[in-house]
Amino acid sequence: xxxxxxxxxxxxxxxxxxxxxxxxxxxxxxxxxxxxxxxxxxxxxxxxxxxxxxxxxxxxxxxxxxxxxxxxxxxxxxxxxxxxxxxxxxxxxxxxxxxxxxxxxxxxxxxxxxxxxxxxxxxxxxxxxxxxxxxxxxxxxxxxxxxxxxxxxxxxxxxxxxxxxxxxxxxxxxxxxxxxxxxxxxxxxxxxxxxxxxxxxxxxxxxxxxxxxxxxxxxxxxxxxxxxxxxxxxxxxxxxxxxxxxxxxxxxxxxxxxxxxxxxxxxxxxxxxxxxxxxxxxxxxxx
Amino acid sequence: xxxxxxxxxxxxxxxxxxxxxxxxxxxxxxxxxxxxxxxxxxxxxxxxxxxxxxxxxxxxxxxxxxxxxxxxxxxxxxxxxxxxxxxxxxxxxxxxxxxxxxxxxxxxxxxxxxxxxxxxxxxxxxxxxxxxxxxxxxxxxxxxxxxxxxxxxxxxxxxxxxxxxxxxxxxxxxxxxxxxxxxxxxxxxxxxxxxxxxxxxxxxxxxxxxxxxxxxxxxxxxxxxxxxxxxxxxxxxxxxxx
Numbered sequence: 001x002x003x004x005x006x007x008x009x010x011x012x013x014x015x016x017x018x019x020x021x022x023x024x025x026x027x028x029x030x031x032x033x034x035x036x037x038x039x040x041x042x043x044x045x046x047x048x049x050x051x052x053x054x055x056x057x058x059x060x061x062x063x064x065x066x067x068x069x070x071x072x073x074x075x076x077x078x079x080x081x082x083x084x085x086x087x088x089x090x091x092x093x094x095x096x097x098x099x100x101x102x103x104x105x106x107x108x109x110x111x112x113x114x115x116x117x118x119x120x121x122x123x124x125x126x127x128x129x130x131x132x133x134x135x136x137x138x139x140x141x142x143x144x145x146x147x148x149x150x151x152x153x154x155x156x157x158x159x160x161x162x163x164x165x166x167x168x169x170x171x172x173x174x175x176x177x178x179x180x181x182x183x184x185x186x187x188x189x190x191x192x193x194x195x196x197x198x199x200x201x202x203x204x205x206x207x208x209x210x211x212x213x214x215x216x217x218x219x220x221x222x223x224x225x226x227x228x229x230x231x232x233x234x235x236x237x238x239x240x241x242x243x244x245x246x247x248x249x250x251x252x253x254x255x256x257x258x259x260x261x262x263x264x265x266x267x268x269x270x271x272x273x274x275x276x277x278x279x280x281x282x283x284x285x286x287x
Numbered sequence: 288x289x290x291x292x293x294x295x296x297x298x299x300x301x302x303x304x305x306x307x308x309x310x311x312x313x314x315x316x317x318x319x320x321x322x323x324x325x326x327x328x329x330x331x332x333x334x335x336x337x338x339x340x341x342x343x344x345x346x347x348x349x350x351x352x353x354x355x356x357x358x359x360x361x362x363x364x365x366x367x368x369x370x371x372x373x374x375x376x377x378x379x380x381x382x383x384x385x386x387x388x389x390x391x392x393x394x395x396x397x398x399x400x401x402x403x404x405x406x407x408x409x410x411x412x413x414x415x416x417x418x419x420x421x422x423x424x425x426x427x428x429x430x431x432x433x434x435x436x437x438x439x440x441x442x443x444x445x446x447x448x449x450x451x452x453x454x455x456x457x458x459x460x461x462x463x464x465x466x467x468x469x470x471x472x473x474x475x476x477x478x479x480x481x482x483x484x485x486x487x488x489x490x491x492x493x494x495x496x497x498x499x500x501x502x503x504x505x506x507x508x509x510x511x512x513x514x515x516x517x518x519x520x521x522x523x524x525x526x527x528x529x
Contacts, residue, residue: 153483
Protein backbone atom coordinates (compact mmCIF):
# COMPACT_ATOMS: atom_id res chain seq x y z
CA UNK A 1 0.00 0.00 0.00
CA UNK A 2 2.92 2.27 0.70
CA UNK A 3 4.02 1.87 -2.93
CA UNK A 4 0.60 2.56 -4.37
CA UNK A 5 0.46 5.67 -2.24
CA UNK A 6 3.89 6.77 -3.46
CA UNK A 7 2.87 6.28 -7.09
CA UNK A 8 -0.36 8.19 -6.56
CA UNK A 9 1.37 11.08 -4.81
CA UNK A 10 4.06 11.11 -7.48
CA UNK A 11 1.48 11.26 -10.24
CA UNK A 12 -0.20 14.23 -8.62
CA UNK A 13 3.19 15.91 -8.05
CA UNK A 14 3.82 15.35 -11.75
CA UNK A 15 0.98 17.75 -12.47
CA UNK A 16 2.97 20.55 -10.83
CA UNK A 17 6.09 19.60 -12.80
CA UNK A 18 4.06 19.61 -16.00
CA UNK A 19 2.97 23.16 -15.16
CA UNK A 20 6.63 24.11 -14.64
CA UNK A 21 7.39 22.56 -18.00
CA UNK A 22 4.46 23.67 -20.15
CA UNK A 23 5.69 27.25 -20.58
CA UNK A 24 9.19 26.04 -21.33
CA UNK A 25 7.88 23.59 -23.91
CA UNK A 26 5.64 26.19 -25.55
CA UNK A 27 8.46 28.71 -25.93
CA UNK A 28 10.87 26.18 -27.31
CA UNK A 29 8.22 24.92 -29.70
CA UNK A 30 7.32 28.32 -31.12
CA UNK A 31 10.68 30.10 -31.25
CA UNK A 32 13.38 27.52 -30.41
CA UNK A 33 14.32 29.58 -27.37
CA UNK A 34 15.64 27.79 -24.29
CA UNK A 35 14.65 30.03 -21.42
CA UNK A 36 17.19 29.60 -18.62
CA UNK A 37 15.28 32.17 -16.52
CA UNK A 38 12.10 30.08 -16.60
CA UNK A 39 12.53 28.76 -13.04
CA UNK A 40 13.16 32.24 -11.70
CA UNK A 41 10.07 33.50 -13.50
CA UNK A 42 8.09 30.79 -11.67
CA UNK A 43 9.53 32.07 -8.38
CA UNK A 44 8.80 35.66 -9.44
CA UNK A 45 5.17 34.64 -9.98
CA UNK A 46 5.10 33.12 -6.49
CA UNK A 47 6.36 36.40 -5.02
CA UNK A 48 3.85 38.40 -7.03
CA UNK A 49 1.25 36.07 -5.55
CA UNK A 50 2.63 36.73 -2.08
CA UNK A 51 2.41 40.49 -2.53
CA UNK A 52 -1.10 40.23 -3.95
CA UNK A 53 -2.37 38.03 -1.11
CA UNK A 54 -0.77 40.18 1.58
CA UNK A 55 -1.76 43.55 0.15
CA UNK A 56 -5.25 42.70 -1.04
CA UNK A 57 -5.97 39.97 1.47
CA UNK A 58 -6.92 37.55 -1.29
CA UNK A 59 -6.80 33.78 -1.21
CA UNK A 60 -3.78 32.64 -3.30
CA UNK A 61 -6.01 30.97 -5.88
CA UNK A 62 -8.07 34.14 -6.23
CA UNK A 63 -4.79 36.04 -6.63
CA UNK A 64 -4.48 34.23 -9.97
CA UNK A 65 -6.76 36.84 -11.51
CA UNK A 66 -4.08 39.42 -10.75
CA UNK A 67 -0.89 37.41 -11.20
CA UNK A 68 -1.80 35.66 -14.47
CA UNK A 69 -2.39 38.89 -16.43
CA UNK A 70 0.59 40.53 -14.72
CA UNK A 71 2.93 37.72 -15.77
CA UNK A 72 1.45 37.67 -19.26
CA UNK A 73 2.14 41.40 -19.54
CA UNK A 74 5.69 40.93 -18.26
CA UNK A 75 6.14 38.14 -20.81
CA UNK A 76 5.00 40.24 -23.75
CA UNK A 77 7.18 43.22 -22.81
CA UNK A 78 10.17 41.01 -22.03
CA UNK A 79 9.90 39.31 -25.39
CA UNK A 80 9.44 42.49 -27.43
CA UNK A 81 12.01 44.56 -25.54
CA UNK A 82 14.74 42.00 -24.91
CA UNK A 83 14.40 38.44 -26.13
CA UNK A 84 13.38 39.16 -29.75
CA UNK A 85 16.70 40.94 -30.16
CA UNK A 86 18.58 37.77 -29.21
CA UNK A 87 16.86 35.40 -31.64
CA UNK A 88 18.65 34.46 -34.81
CA UNK A 89 20.68 31.70 -36.35
CA UNK A 90 22.99 31.53 -33.34
CA UNK A 91 21.50 29.74 -30.31
CA UNK A 92 24.05 31.18 -27.88
CA UNK A 93 22.75 34.77 -27.41
CA UNK A 94 19.31 33.76 -26.06
CA UNK A 95 20.98 31.29 -23.68
CA UNK A 96 23.34 33.94 -22.35
CA UNK A 97 20.70 36.63 -22.09
CA UNK A 98 18.17 34.43 -20.28
CA UNK A 99 20.96 33.23 -17.98
CA UNK A 100 21.71 36.87 -17.17
CA UNK A 101 18.01 37.47 -16.68
CA UNK A 102 17.94 34.61 -14.21
CA UNK A 103 20.69 36.26 -12.14
CA UNK A 104 18.92 39.62 -12.31
CA UNK A 105 15.56 38.23 -11.20
CA UNK A 106 17.13 36.33 -8.29
CA UNK A 107 18.98 39.40 -7.05
CA UNK A 108 16.00 41.68 -7.49
CA UNK A 109 13.89 39.25 -5.45
CA UNK A 110 16.60 39.08 -2.77
CA UNK A 111 16.65 42.86 -2.65
CA UNK A 112 12.89 43.16 -2.49
CA UNK A 113 11.87 40.21 -0.35
CA UNK A 114 15.11 39.11 1.45
CA UNK A 115 16.36 35.54 1.51
CA UNK A 116 13.82 34.43 4.14
CA UNK A 117 11.65 31.55 2.98
CA UNK A 118 8.08 32.60 2.29
CA UNK A 119 4.87 30.71 1.80
CA UNK A 120 1.43 31.40 0.41
CA UNK A 121 -1.32 30.76 2.93
CA UNK A 122 -4.19 28.86 1.36
CA UNK A 123 -5.86 28.05 4.67
CA UNK A 124 -7.79 24.81 5.03
CA UNK A 125 -7.16 23.84 1.42
CA UNK A 126 -3.56 22.96 2.28
CA UNK A 127 -4.46 20.18 4.70
CA UNK A 128 -7.81 19.02 3.32
CA UNK A 129 -7.87 15.46 2.05
CA UNK A 130 -10.22 12.93 0.56
CA UNK A 131 -10.29 9.32 1.70
CA UNK A 132 -9.81 7.02 -1.26
CA UNK A 133 -10.21 3.56 0.24
CA UNK A 134 -7.28 3.13 2.56
CA UNK A 135 -5.44 6.09 1.00
CA UNK A 136 -5.77 9.76 1.87
CA UNK A 137 -5.39 12.06 -1.13
CA UNK A 138 -4.69 15.73 -0.54
CA UNK A 139 -7.17 18.11 -2.12
CA UNK A 140 -4.41 20.53 -3.09
CA UNK A 141 -2.32 17.96 -5.04
CA UNK A 142 -5.53 16.72 -6.67
CA UNK A 143 -6.50 20.27 -7.60
CA UNK A 144 -2.99 20.94 -8.91
CA UNK A 145 -3.18 17.88 -11.11
CA UNK A 146 -6.61 18.82 -12.40
CA UNK A 147 -5.35 22.33 -13.21
CA UNK A 148 -2.34 20.86 -15.00
CA UNK A 149 -4.57 18.66 -17.16
CA UNK A 150 -6.84 21.63 -17.86
CA UNK A 151 -3.87 23.86 -18.77
CA UNK A 152 -2.36 21.27 -21.11
CA UNK A 153 -5.75 20.64 -22.71
CA UNK A 154 -6.27 24.40 -23.04
CA UNK A 155 -2.86 24.92 -24.63
CA UNK A 156 -3.44 22.00 -26.98
CA UNK A 157 -6.79 23.45 -27.98
CA UNK A 158 -5.24 26.88 -28.49
CA UNK A 159 -2.52 25.41 -30.67
CA UNK A 160 -4.73 23.35 -32.93
CA UNK A 161 -8.11 25.07 -32.89
CA UNK A 162 -7.55 28.83 -32.78
CA UNK A 163 -6.16 31.51 -35.07
CA UNK A 164 -3.56 32.36 -32.43
CA UNK A 165 -2.38 28.76 -32.33
CA UNK A 166 -2.23 28.62 -36.11
CA UNK A 167 -0.06 31.71 -36.04
CA UNK A 168 2.23 30.06 -33.46
CA UNK A 169 2.55 26.96 -35.60
CA UNK A 170 3.10 28.89 -38.82
CA UNK A 171 5.90 30.94 -37.29
CA UNK A 172 7.38 27.81 -35.72
CA UNK A 173 7.23 26.06 -39.10
CA UNK A 174 8.76 28.74 -41.31
CA UNK A 175 9.38 32.24 -39.98
CA UNK A 176 10.17 33.84 -43.34
CA UNK A 177 7.08 32.54 -45.08
CA UNK A 178 4.94 33.44 -42.07
CA UNK A 179 6.13 37.03 -42.45
CA UNK A 180 5.08 36.98 -46.11
CA UNK A 181 1.63 35.84 -44.99
CA UNK A 182 1.27 39.00 -42.92
CA UNK A 183 2.41 37.63 -39.56
CA UNK A 184 4.62 39.94 -37.53
CA UNK A 185 6.84 37.35 -35.88
CA UNK A 186 7.95 39.73 -33.13
CA UNK A 187 4.35 40.19 -32.09
CA UNK A 188 3.62 36.47 -32.37
CA UNK A 189 6.66 35.66 -30.22
CA UNK A 190 5.46 38.25 -27.70
CA UNK A 191 2.07 36.56 -27.58
CA UNK A 192 3.72 33.16 -27.12
CA UNK A 193 5.82 34.42 -24.22
CA UNK A 194 2.76 36.08 -22.67
CA UNK A 195 0.88 32.79 -22.83
CA UNK A 196 3.88 30.87 -21.47
CA UNK A 197 4.26 33.21 -18.50
CA UNK A 198 0.52 33.12 -17.84
CA UNK A 199 0.95 29.37 -17.36
CA UNK A 200 4.06 30.07 -15.30
CA UNK A 201 1.96 32.28 -13.02
CA UNK A 202 -0.33 29.33 -12.30
CA UNK A 203 2.70 27.13 -11.64
CA UNK A 204 4.27 29.73 -9.33
CA UNK A 205 1.18 30.17 -7.18
CA UNK A 206 0.63 26.42 -6.82
CA UNK A 207 4.30 26.02 -5.94
CA UNK A 208 4.01 28.74 -3.30
CA UNK A 209 0.97 27.09 -1.74
CA UNK A 210 2.59 23.66 -1.72
CA UNK A 211 6.02 24.51 -0.32
CA UNK A 212 8.00 27.41 1.05
CA UNK A 213 10.10 29.33 -1.46
CA UNK A 214 12.97 31.78 -1.51
CA UNK A 215 14.69 33.66 -4.35
CA UNK A 216 17.28 30.94 -4.95
CA UNK A 217 15.04 27.98 -5.82
CA UNK A 218 14.36 28.90 -9.46
CA UNK A 219 17.21 26.78 -10.80
CA UNK A 220 15.78 23.60 -9.31
CA UNK A 221 12.33 24.31 -10.80
CA UNK A 222 13.97 24.91 -14.18
CA UNK A 223 15.65 21.50 -14.00
CA UNK A 224 12.37 19.75 -13.13
CA UNK A 225 10.67 21.55 -15.99
CA UNK A 226 13.46 20.62 -18.41
CA UNK A 227 13.41 17.01 -17.35
CA UNK A 228 9.65 16.78 -17.80
CA UNK A 229 9.90 18.30 -21.30
CA UNK A 230 12.76 16.03 -22.39
CA UNK A 231 11.23 12.86 -20.92
CA UNK A 232 7.93 13.60 -22.64
CA UNK A 233 9.50 14.56 -25.96
CA UNK A 234 9.99 18.03 -27.43
CA UNK A 235 6.99 19.79 -28.85
CA UNK A 236 4.36 17.47 -27.40
CA UNK A 237 2.36 19.02 -24.56
CA UNK A 238 0.59 15.81 -23.53
CA UNK A 239 4.03 14.21 -23.57
CA UNK A 240 5.19 16.95 -21.23
CA UNK A 241 2.40 16.03 -18.81
CA UNK A 242 3.47 12.39 -19.03
CA UNK A 243 7.07 13.48 -18.49
CA UNK A 244 6.07 15.40 -15.38
CA UNK A 245 4.24 12.37 -14.03
CA UNK A 246 7.18 10.04 -14.68
CA UNK A 247 9.49 12.48 -12.94
CA UNK A 248 7.12 12.89 -10.00
CA UNK A 249 6.59 9.14 -9.59
CA UNK A 250 10.33 8.47 -9.79
CA UNK A 251 10.92 11.05 -7.06
CA UNK A 252 8.26 9.74 -4.67
CA UNK A 253 9.32 6.13 -5.25
CA UNK A 254 12.91 7.13 -4.56
CA UNK A 255 11.83 8.88 -1.40
CA UNK A 256 9.85 5.82 -0.33
CA UNK A 257 13.00 3.73 -0.53
CA UNK A 258 15.17 6.29 1.21
CA UNK A 259 14.12 9.88 1.98
CA UNK A 260 17.47 11.13 0.73
CA UNK A 261 16.95 9.61 -2.71
CA UNK A 262 14.02 11.71 -3.86
CA UNK A 263 15.86 14.06 -6.21
CA UNK A 264 18.43 11.46 -7.22
CA UNK A 265 15.71 9.04 -8.32
CA UNK A 266 14.10 11.72 -10.46
CA UNK A 267 17.38 12.59 -12.15
CA UNK A 268 18.14 8.90 -12.71
CA UNK A 269 14.78 8.37 -14.40
CA UNK A 270 15.60 11.34 -16.63
CA UNK A 271 19.04 9.94 -17.40
CA UNK A 272 17.63 6.53 -18.31
CA UNK A 273 15.06 8.04 -20.68
CA UNK A 274 17.72 10.23 -22.23
CA UNK A 275 20.01 7.22 -22.77
CA UNK A 276 17.31 4.94 -24.18
CA UNK A 277 15.13 7.46 -26.04
CA UNK A 278 17.18 10.63 -26.65
CA UNK A 279 14.18 12.31 -28.31
CA UNK A 280 11.95 11.56 -25.34
CA UNK A 281 9.08 9.13 -25.12
CA UNK A 282 6.58 10.95 -27.33
CA UNK A 283 8.51 13.33 -29.59
CA UNK A 284 6.71 15.46 -32.14
CA UNK A 285 9.60 17.60 -33.33
CA UNK A 286 12.52 15.63 -34.70
CA UNK A 287 16.09 16.84 -34.59
CA UNK B 288 -4.95 54.30 -65.31
CA UNK B 289 -3.51 54.37 -61.78
CA UNK B 290 -0.33 52.53 -60.97
CA UNK B 291 -0.40 49.60 -58.55
CA UNK B 292 3.37 49.21 -58.47
CA UNK B 293 6.27 51.47 -59.31
CA UNK B 294 9.95 50.61 -58.95
CA UNK B 295 12.31 53.58 -58.89
CA UNK B 296 16.02 52.94 -59.34
CA UNK B 297 15.78 49.82 -57.22
CA UNK B 298 19.25 48.38 -56.57
CA UNK B 299 20.71 45.65 -54.45
CA UNK B 300 24.12 43.96 -54.52
CA UNK B 301 25.66 41.00 -52.74
CA UNK B 302 29.32 41.94 -52.73
CA UNK B 303 30.20 42.50 -56.38
CA UNK B 304 27.12 40.71 -57.67
CA UNK B 305 24.30 43.06 -58.58
CA UNK B 306 20.97 41.25 -58.29
CA UNK B 307 19.08 44.47 -58.99
CA UNK B 308 20.67 47.35 -60.83
CA UNK B 309 18.64 50.56 -61.19
CA UNK B 310 15.38 48.72 -61.85
CA UNK B 311 12.62 51.01 -63.07
CA UNK B 312 9.17 50.03 -64.24
CA UNK B 313 5.53 50.60 -63.53
CA UNK B 314 2.57 48.28 -63.40
CA UNK B 315 -0.93 49.59 -63.99
CA UNK B 316 -3.89 48.53 -61.91
CA UNK B 317 -5.15 45.21 -63.29
CA UNK B 318 -2.24 44.72 -65.67
CA UNK B 319 -0.47 41.38 -66.18
CA UNK B 320 3.27 41.67 -66.69
CA UNK B 321 5.61 38.86 -67.66
CA UNK B 322 9.24 38.75 -66.61
CA UNK B 323 11.85 36.65 -68.38
CA UNK B 324 15.59 36.41 -68.18
CA UNK B 325 18.33 33.80 -67.82
CA UNK B 326 18.95 31.92 -64.56
CA UNK B 327 20.62 34.12 -62.00
CA UNK B 328 19.47 37.31 -63.72
CA UNK B 329 17.90 38.60 -60.52
CA UNK B 330 14.24 37.83 -61.21
CA UNK B 331 13.53 36.17 -57.87
CA UNK B 332 15.59 38.83 -56.07
CA UNK B 333 13.32 41.40 -57.67
CA UNK B 334 10.34 39.64 -56.08
CA UNK B 335 12.16 39.58 -52.75
CA UNK B 336 12.70 43.33 -53.03
CA UNK B 337 9.03 43.93 -53.88
CA UNK B 338 7.73 41.74 -51.04
CA UNK B 339 10.22 43.14 -48.55
CA UNK B 340 12.15 39.98 -47.64
CA UNK B 341 15.22 41.61 -49.17
CA UNK B 342 16.11 45.20 -48.28
CA UNK B 343 17.11 47.52 -51.12
CA UNK B 344 20.48 49.24 -51.08
CA UNK B 345 18.92 52.17 -52.87
CA UNK B 346 15.80 53.04 -54.81
CA UNK B 347 12.14 52.89 -53.92
CA UNK B 348 9.16 50.58 -54.13
CA UNK B 349 5.77 52.29 -54.46
CA UNK B 350 2.71 50.13 -53.97
CA UNK B 351 -0.86 51.30 -54.39
CA UNK B 352 0.19 54.93 -54.20
CA UNK B 353 2.40 54.56 -51.12
CA UNK B 354 6.14 54.37 -50.65
CA UNK B 355 6.53 50.95 -48.99
CA UNK B 356 10.33 50.74 -49.19
CA UNK B 357 10.64 50.92 -45.40
CA UNK B 358 7.70 48.61 -44.66
CA UNK B 359 8.21 45.06 -43.38
CA UNK B 360 7.31 42.01 -45.43
CA UNK B 361 4.41 41.33 -43.07
CA UNK B 362 3.03 44.85 -43.52
CA UNK B 363 3.35 44.68 -47.31
CA UNK B 364 1.54 41.35 -47.36
CA UNK B 365 -1.33 42.88 -45.39
CA UNK B 366 -1.46 45.75 -47.90
CA UNK B 367 -2.08 43.23 -50.67
CA UNK B 368 1.16 41.85 -52.07
CA UNK B 369 1.23 38.06 -52.29
CA UNK B 370 3.66 35.73 -53.99
CA UNK B 371 4.26 32.10 -54.86
CA UNK B 372 7.68 30.50 -54.63
CA UNK B 373 9.50 28.67 -57.38
CA UNK B 374 10.48 26.03 -54.82
CA UNK B 375 7.23 25.57 -52.86
CA UNK B 376 7.55 26.46 -49.20
CA UNK B 377 4.43 25.27 -47.37
CA UNK B 378 4.06 25.17 -43.60
CA UNK B 379 4.87 21.47 -43.67
CA UNK B 380 3.46 20.56 -40.24
CA UNK B 381 0.10 22.16 -40.94
CA UNK B 382 -2.73 20.91 -43.11
CA UNK B 383 -3.46 22.37 -46.54
CA UNK B 384 -6.54 24.09 -45.13
CA UNK B 385 -4.56 25.57 -42.22
CA UNK B 386 -1.94 26.84 -44.65
CA UNK B 387 -4.69 28.61 -46.55
CA UNK B 388 -6.24 29.93 -43.34
CA UNK B 389 -2.98 31.61 -42.30
CA UNK B 390 -3.07 33.66 -45.49
CA UNK B 391 -6.79 34.38 -45.19
CA UNK B 392 -6.67 35.45 -41.53
CA UNK B 393 -3.31 37.20 -41.42
CA UNK B 394 -2.64 38.64 -44.86
CA UNK B 395 -6.26 39.21 -45.91
CA UNK B 396 -7.35 40.07 -42.36
CA UNK B 397 -10.50 37.95 -42.47
CA UNK B 398 -11.85 35.97 -39.56
CA UNK B 399 -14.25 33.17 -38.77
CA UNK B 400 -16.69 32.09 -41.44
CA UNK B 401 -15.52 34.65 -44.02
CA UNK B 402 -11.96 33.28 -43.86
CA UNK B 403 -13.16 29.68 -44.07
CA UNK B 404 -15.43 30.42 -47.02
CA UNK B 405 -12.64 32.13 -48.91
CA UNK B 406 -10.26 29.23 -48.27
CA UNK B 407 -12.80 26.66 -49.42
CA UNK B 408 -13.57 28.66 -52.57
CA UNK B 409 -9.90 28.97 -53.43
CA UNK B 410 -9.20 25.29 -52.68
CA UNK B 411 -12.03 24.43 -55.05
CA UNK B 412 -10.56 26.73 -57.70
CA UNK B 413 -7.02 25.34 -57.38
CA UNK B 414 -8.16 21.72 -57.21
CA UNK B 415 -6.85 20.99 -53.73
CA UNK B 416 -10.21 20.49 -52.03
CA UNK B 417 -9.74 16.73 -51.55
CA UNK B 418 -6.37 17.40 -49.88
CA UNK B 419 -7.71 20.03 -47.47
CA UNK B 420 -6.93 17.99 -44.36
CA UNK B 421 -3.65 16.53 -45.59
CA UNK B 422 -0.45 17.74 -43.91
CA UNK B 423 1.24 20.02 -46.44
CA UNK B 424 4.55 18.23 -45.91
CA UNK B 425 3.19 15.07 -47.55
CA UNK B 426 1.99 16.71 -50.78
CA UNK B 427 3.44 15.90 -54.20
CA UNK B 428 5.30 18.61 -56.12
CA UNK B 429 2.29 19.47 -58.28
CA UNK B 430 0.06 19.81 -55.25
CA UNK B 431 2.68 21.88 -53.46
CA UNK B 432 2.65 24.25 -56.42
CA UNK B 433 -1.12 24.37 -56.20
CA UNK B 434 -0.79 25.16 -52.51
CA UNK B 435 1.56 28.06 -53.33
CA UNK B 436 -1.16 29.43 -55.59
CA UNK B 437 -3.85 28.69 -52.99
CA UNK B 438 -2.06 30.57 -50.23
CA UNK B 439 -1.31 33.51 -52.47
CA UNK B 440 -4.98 33.76 -53.51
CA UNK B 441 -6.25 33.36 -49.93
CA UNK B 442 -4.27 36.49 -49.11
CA UNK B 443 -6.75 38.38 -51.36
CA UNK B 444 -3.91 40.14 -53.15
CA UNK B 445 -4.09 43.31 -55.17
CA UNK B 446 -0.76 42.31 -56.66
CA UNK B 447 0.05 38.66 -57.27
CA UNK B 448 3.68 37.68 -57.87
CA UNK B 449 4.12 34.27 -59.49
CA UNK B 450 7.60 32.74 -59.56
CA UNK B 451 7.96 29.99 -62.19
CA UNK B 452 4.75 28.36 -61.19
CA UNK B 453 4.38 26.47 -64.49
CA UNK B 454 7.81 24.82 -64.38
CA UNK B 455 7.66 21.01 -64.28
CA UNK B 456 3.98 20.75 -65.12
CA UNK B 457 2.51 18.58 -67.89
CA UNK B 458 0.75 20.24 -70.81
CA UNK B 459 -2.70 19.57 -69.34
CA UNK B 460 -1.70 20.79 -65.89
CA UNK B 461 -0.16 23.87 -67.41
CA UNK B 462 -3.34 24.56 -69.37
CA UNK B 463 -5.51 24.43 -66.26
CA UNK B 464 -3.00 26.62 -64.41
CA UNK B 465 -3.13 29.24 -67.15
CA UNK B 466 -6.92 29.17 -66.95
CA UNK B 467 -6.77 29.73 -63.17
CA UNK B 468 -4.40 32.65 -63.59
CA UNK B 469 -6.62 34.13 -66.30
CA UNK B 470 -9.62 33.82 -63.98
CA UNK B 471 -7.76 35.57 -61.19
CA UNK B 472 -6.59 38.28 -63.56
CA UNK B 473 -10.17 38.76 -64.76
CA UNK B 474 -11.20 39.68 -61.20
CA UNK B 475 -8.93 42.72 -61.39
CA UNK B 476 -5.82 41.38 -59.64
CA UNK B 477 -2.57 42.79 -61.02
CA UNK B 478 -0.01 40.10 -61.82
CA UNK B 479 3.74 39.88 -62.31
CA UNK B 480 4.72 36.46 -63.56
CA UNK B 481 8.27 35.17 -63.86
CA UNK B 482 8.24 32.19 -66.18
CA UNK B 483 10.46 30.12 -68.45
CA UNK B 484 7.45 28.38 -69.98
CA UNK B 485 6.99 31.21 -72.45
CA UNK B 486 3.86 29.99 -74.25
CA UNK B 487 2.03 29.85 -70.90
CA UNK B 488 3.26 33.32 -70.08
CA UNK B 489 2.22 34.79 -73.42
CA UNK B 490 -1.29 33.41 -72.98
CA UNK B 491 -1.79 35.75 -70.03
CA UNK B 492 0.48 38.77 -70.04
CA UNK B 493 0.09 41.92 -72.10
CA UNK B 494 3.60 43.23 -71.56
CA UNK B 495 7.00 41.67 -71.07
CA UNK B 496 10.10 42.80 -69.19
CA UNK B 497 13.48 41.16 -69.78
CA UNK B 498 16.03 41.17 -66.99
CA UNK B 499 19.70 40.24 -67.10
CA UNK B 500 22.41 40.92 -64.51
CA UNK B 501 19.80 42.73 -62.39
CA UNK B 502 19.11 45.23 -65.19
CA UNK B 503 16.01 45.71 -67.27
CA UNK B 504 17.25 45.26 -70.82
CA UNK B 505 13.98 45.22 -72.73
CA UNK B 506 10.35 46.00 -72.18
CA UNK B 507 7.22 46.11 -74.30
CA UNK B 508 4.75 44.06 -76.31
CA UNK B 509 5.43 40.38 -75.57
CA UNK B 510 5.85 39.21 -79.19
CA UNK B 511 8.00 42.17 -80.16
CA UNK B 512 10.17 41.66 -77.12
CA UNK B 513 10.54 37.93 -77.83
CA UNK B 514 11.67 38.78 -81.37
CA UNK B 515 14.03 41.51 -80.24
CA UNK B 516 17.75 41.40 -80.65
CA UNK B 517 18.39 41.58 -76.88
CA UNK B 518 16.35 38.50 -76.13
CA UNK B 519 17.88 36.49 -78.96
CA UNK B 520 21.28 37.57 -77.79
CA UNK B 521 20.60 36.25 -74.27
CA UNK B 522 18.74 33.08 -75.12
CA UNK B 523 20.36 32.05 -78.35
CA UNK B 524 23.81 33.43 -77.69
CA UNK B 525 23.82 35.60 -80.83
CA UNK B 526 26.28 38.41 -80.48
CA UNK B 527 24.52 41.71 -81.05
CA UNK B 528 27.63 43.30 -82.52
CA UNK B 529 28.24 40.50 -85.02
